[in-house]
Amino acid sequence: xxxxxxxxxxxxxxxxxxxxxxxxxxxxxxxxxxxxxxxxxxxxxxxxxxxxxxxxxxxxxxxxxxxxxxxxxxxxxxxxxxxxxxxxxxxxxxxxxxxxxxxxxxxxxxxxxxxxxxxxxxxxxxxxxxxxxxxxxxxxxxxxxxxxxxxxxxxxxxxxxxxxxxxxx
Numbered sequence: 768x769x770x771x772x773x774x775x776x777x778x779x780x781x782x783x784x785x786x787x788x789x790x791x792x793x794x795x796x797x798x799x800x801x802x803x804x805x806x807x808x809x810x811x812x813x814x815x816x817x818x819x820x821x822x823x824x825x826x827x828x829x830x831x832x833x834x835x836x837x838x839x840x841x842x843x844x845x846x847x848x849x850x851x852x853x854x855x856x857x858x859x860x861x862x863x864x865x866x867x868x869x870x871x872x873x874x875x876x877x878x879x880x881x882x883x884x885x886x887x888x889x890x891x892x893x894x895x896x897x898x899x900x901x902x903x904x905x906x907x908x909x910x911x912x913x914x915x916x917x918x919x920x921x922x923x924x925x926x927x928x929x930x931x932x933x934x935x936x
Contacts (some may be wrong), residue, residue, distance in 0.1 A: 769879035770880035773813075773819035775812070780828040781810055781821065787866035792901075799898035805861050813861075820884075822877045826883065829868050830877045833860040834884060841919050842894055842929065848917025851931045856892035857885045862904070878911050882934055891934045 770852075773781060789800045812895070813819035813833045822830040823853045842850070859881055864873045885893055896919055897904040913930035920926055 768822055768829070768880070769878050770820050770822050770884065772817065773814050773821050775811070777821055778807060778810055778814075779863050781819070781831045782807055784828070784831055784863045784865050785810070785861070787862040791866075795900075797898055797900045799901055804850070809861075818860075820881075821875065821889075822880060824873075828865070830862070830864045830873050832862045832877055832885060833862045834858070834881055835860070836888060836890060839894065841921055841927075843919040845919055845929060848915070848929075849904065850894070850916050851890045851914060851928075851933050854892055855890050856894050856931070857881065857888075857890050857897045859893060862895075873922065874907055875911060878907070881934075885934055886936055889936060893932045894929065894933065895931075896929045899926065899928050 772784065785800075785805055792799050792801070808820060816835070818833040818835045819836055820832055821828045835858050838856070842858070862874060864877070881893065885891070893913075895908065895913065897908070908930045911932070913932040916929045916931050918926060919929045
């Protein structure tokens with residue numbers, strides 16, 4: 768599997784994966800990815816900023832995520848805990864796996880590739896947040912060595928639980 772930057776041509780596949788994620792959240796009564804978020808405009812903006820990546824297996828997009836290295840304003844204040852580090856970090860947003868491949872380790876492979884990306888940039892910290900009801904993501908974080916750090920609030924005021932993983936370079 769290969770993690771590559773998303774192109775404009777990839778948008779239909781990325782949006783198909785994201786829409787499946789939105790349906791899953793609705794069906795599971797998880798109030799995440801609501802109000803047309805994320806949408807095609809956000810993905811296009813991620814592409815322009817160089818944040819958007821896809822995981823490709825045998826020529827097919829199997830997962831997507833946004834990975835940024837220029838900080839996350841909502842992470843500046845963390846409540847009921849602390850970040851593990853105060854140094855440069857990669858932040859992961861908008862992880863989604865193709866619906867037909869869920870439960871096959873694709874999200875874990877995506878995280879492994881993001882770790883490789885961080886190491887290439889000499890960045891030894893990855894931060895991520897998720898909805899408190901998104902138990903599958905929380906289990907994935909714990910399984911992949913992320914440590915619960917506390918609570919952050921999105922610009923909208925929505926509460927999220929935050930995790931960090933410190934990498935060996």
